[in-house]
Amino acid sequence: MTNVTVGISDMKIVHSPEVLISYALGSCVGICIIDKIARIAGMAHIMLAYNNDRDKINIFKYADTGITEMVRKMELLGGMKLRMTAKIAGGAKMFEIKGSSAFGNIGERNIAATKETLEKLKIRILSEDVGENYGRTIIFDSLSGNLTIKAYGKQLKII
Amino acid sequence: MELNEVHIDILKEVGNIGAGNAATSLSDMLSKRIEMNVPEVSLLNYNDIIESIGGAENVVVGVLICFEGDIEGVILFLLKKEFVHLILNTLLGTELKSFEEISDLELSALSEISNIMVSSYVNAISSLTDMKIQVMVPSLNIDMSGALLDAVTAEFSEAASKVVFIKEKYYCQNEMVYSYMLLLPDKQSLKIIMKKFGMDI
Numbered sequence: 001m002t003n004v005t006v007g008i009s010d011m012k013i014v015h016s017p018e019v020l021i022s023y024a025l026g027s028c029v030g031i032c033i034i035d036k037i038a039r040i041a042g043m044a045h046i047m048l049a050y051n052n053d054r055d056k057i058n059i060f061k062y063a064d065t066g067i068t069e070m071v072r073k074m075e076l077l078g079g080m081k082l083r084m085t086a087k088i089a090g091g092a093k094m095f096e097i098k099g100s101s102a103f104g105n106i107g108e109r110n111i112a113a114t115k116e117t118l119e120k121l122k123i124r125i126l127s128e129d130v131g132e133n134y135g136r137t138i139i140f141d142s143l144s145g146n147l148t149i150k151a152y153g154k155q156l157k158i159i
Numbered sequence: 160m161e162l163n164e165v166h167i168d169i170l171k172e173v174g175n176i177g178a179g180n181a182a183t184s185l186s187d188m189l190s191k192r193i194e195m196n197v198p199e200v201s202l203l204n205y206n207d208i209i210e211s212i213g214g215a216e217n218v219v220v221g222v223l224i225c226f227e228g229d230i231e232g233v234i235l236f237l238l239k240k241e242f243v244h245l246i247l248n249t250l251l252g253t254e255l256k257s258f259e260e261i262s263d264l265e266l267s268a269l270s271e272i273s274n275i276m277v278s279s280y281v282n283a284i285s286s287l288t289d290m291k292i293q294v295m296v297p298s299l300n301i302d303m304s305g306a307l308l309d310a311v312t313a314e315f316s317e318a319a320s321k322v323v324f325i326k327e328k329y330y331c332q333n334e335m336v337y338s339y340m341l342l343l344p345d346k347q348s349l350k351i352i353m354k355k356f357g358m359d360i
Contacts, residue, residue, distance in 0.1 A: 008205055008309060024215035024305025027313050047313045061316075094310035095223040095298040106313045135306020137216060152218050152302050153259055 006030075009061035011044040011070050013077060017143035024135050025090035027107035029114050031067055032087045032140040032147055033123065035079040041142035042070045048106070049113035063113035071121055084123050087147040087159060088114055089138050091130045107131065127159040169356045170323050171200040173342070176287050177280030178325050181340070184279040185329075188272060189249045194330040203324040205312050211326065212237055212339055215305030218258055222273035223311065224297045226281055229290035230348035234280070235311050236273045237304060237339040245329075245336050246272055258301050270299050280340070288355045308341075315343040 006012045006022040014020055016039040022030050025045065034041040044066045051062035060066040071081065091111035111130050118125055129136065129149050137150040149157040178198040201207075209215050220243055222236040238246075244255045247265050250272070255261065274297050285292045300307060312322065323342040328335060344352060353359065 008305075024303035024309070026302070026306030026308070026310040028309045047309060048316065092306065092310070094221070094300055094302065094307055097223070097225055097298055098296050106310065133300065135303040137303070 006043045006045050008045055009047050009058055009066075011042065011060040011066060011073075013040055013042040013070070013073055014142050015040055017141075019142065020140040021138070023137050025138065026092055026094045026135050027090070027110060029063065029088060029090040029107075029110045029130070030136075030138045031063075031070070031114055031118075032089075032138070033067075033070065033074065033084050034086075034140075034142060034145045035074060035083045036145065037083050038074075038078040038080065039142070040074055040077050040079050041140060041145070042074050043138075043140050044070045046110060046114070049109040063110055064117050067114065067117045068121065071123070081121060081123065085126045085145070086118055086123050087127050087140070087145075088118075088125060089129045089136050089147060089149055089159070092135060093131070093133055094135070096133070129157060129159050165358060166353060167202050169353060169358060170202060170342075172356075173284060173288075173323070173352060175200050175325075177283035178327060178340075180283040181276040181280040182327055182329065184275055185272070188275060189246065191249055199326045199328075201324050201326075202321045204321050205308060208308060208322070208324055208339075208341070209305055211324070212304045213239065216303045218301065219304045219307065220258070220269060220299065220301050221304075221307035222270060222277075222297050222299050224274065224277045225295040226292050227295065228292040230292060230344055230351050232315070232342070232344035232348050233311060234277050234294075235307070235341040235343070236277065237307065237341070238269070238273075239337065239339075241334070242329075242336040242338055243269065245334060261301065266299060270297050273297055273299075276338075277340075288352070290351075290355070311341070311343065315345065 003019045020043040022045045031044045046063045046066045051065040091107035134151050139148040220238040224234045325340040327338045
């Protein structure tokens with residue numbers, strides 16, 4: 001079985017039974033989408049919520065353009081939106097800054113934008129492990145659709 | 160925002176100014192002779208930083224300190240286990256076997272040390288550039304370096320895609336440890352710094 005690594009502001013699509021992995025997400029959000037009939041799965045690792053400046057080079061840096069483009073590419077590979085389901089993880093608040101409300105809410109904004117984009121695309125979120133104050137390494141099995149979450153000082157979690 | 164070679168040199172210089180001060184203050188606090196090399200100052204992106212600190216999943220102590228005043232931004236300290244052990248062992252006489260066992264007392268000692276180092280760092284920049292800068296209360300977390308870093312770089316990715324990365328090497332009783340400091344000014348502050356050095360951006 002091959003593991004395919006997804007970097008920051010990156011996206012990969014694999015065929016079953018390949019495994020997608022992305023390391024140490026803090027405020028970033030990992031979006032995993034699967035179409036079990038087409039036997040394909042995608043993972044996007046986004047850093048920011050909205051691509052307001054229409055950045056065409058770093059599409060996968062943003063939740064809105066990143067997820068939309070991933071779904072489009074999955075459709076080109078035979079995927080169908082109505083069969084697709086999603087699992088999401090990340091969006092932590094790694095640092096608590098006293099007296100600054102603006103700083104540190106990026107994780108929250110990323111989660112909100114991710115959910116909004118998936119809703120627009122009419123893709124159902126099956127499960128999620130988001131927020132809190134710790135980093136997550138995420139491993140997505142394109143065969144079972146299981147999303148495994150590794151965190152420092154915590155037990156493995158499968159959602 | 161596009162940074163050219165001259166901008167990068169200026170940022171490196173700003174990175175350099177305070178680094179010596181920070182190391183001296185560390186040496187004073189530990190009342191131990193600490194020798195250091197000239198700091199390596201570079202402008203790196205997320206992936207380069209992760210690589211220099213030993214991979215995204217390497218667990219480190221992250222101390223985030225915001226600064227305000229004429230310029231605003233944050234400084235992120237990333238401390239590997241060896242460095243943390245040296246500090247705690249000298250200061251409190253404790254042996255740090257793993258981060259999981261770290262006590263509240265040790266955490267507050269680390270927070271304090273980082274605060275003093277960052278303050279002396281910022282003071283050097285402040286007096287050289289004649290800018291008023293205050294540092295805020297630090298926030299500390301122990302986690303995978305990738306997770307600590309993405310949270311901070313995401314907040315400042317609007318200002319620039321690269322951050323000033325300062326790596327300092329210390330020798331203390333035949334031990335060699337490194338400290339890693341990241342300097343992230345916001346967009347407006349970046350312009351102000353450049354102006355101070357007679358450059359436009």
